[in-house]
Amino acid sequence: AQSVTQLGSHVSVSEGALVLLRCNYSSSVPPYLFWYVQYPNQGLQLLLKYTSAATLVKGINGFEAEFKKSETSFHLTKPSAHMSDAAEYFCAVSPGSTGNQFYFGTGTSLTVIP
């Protein structure tokens, strides 16, 4: 079975500070992992994805995530938060070998404090 846990439903950081959003997964097969961002009143936009190539994945807007198999984690980071990063972030897992049904985490709302 596949599932995703996002620790912290709300995260606040100061502008310019490090952003760290946590995601842990469980998967019975090698997974594909994703981070999506949802800005207010919009759909979900792909930030980055891990599909069994490099374990450190770089995405859009300066975000990156590292796949750590031993920790079953795929945490999202950005060195310096910007006001425009305020949004809802979702981690998702897909069992890569069986098609592309996704399982989403419950989301983390990021607030950036000026």
Added chain:
Amino acid sequence: DADVTQTPRNRITKTGKRIMLECSQTKGHDRMYWYRQDPGLGLQLIYYSFDVKDINKGEISDGYSVSRQAQAKFSLSLESAIPNQTALYFCATSDSGGSRNEQFFGPGTRLTVL
């Protein structure tokens, strides 16, 4: 023009009414999905379709039905709407032959059932 469109964007209806939400895509993808988003619950899969003749139930299909009228069109119906179906609904698409396991989302339909 958006690749994945949803109509309507907002809908208010009454308990017991039949509602249809429509999704169209111009991406040429074969796979389409319907999700609902509730605060604190993330996205939950309602139905998915891997091609025109293939329909599958997701995690929360009770009270919903779907129709895949063409490769580009996938509609979601609530035969008799109830208040706990008030939510944000998203359509998504993916390509089985391309960048597998990446899903592309529409802008969402906000449904309120009174």
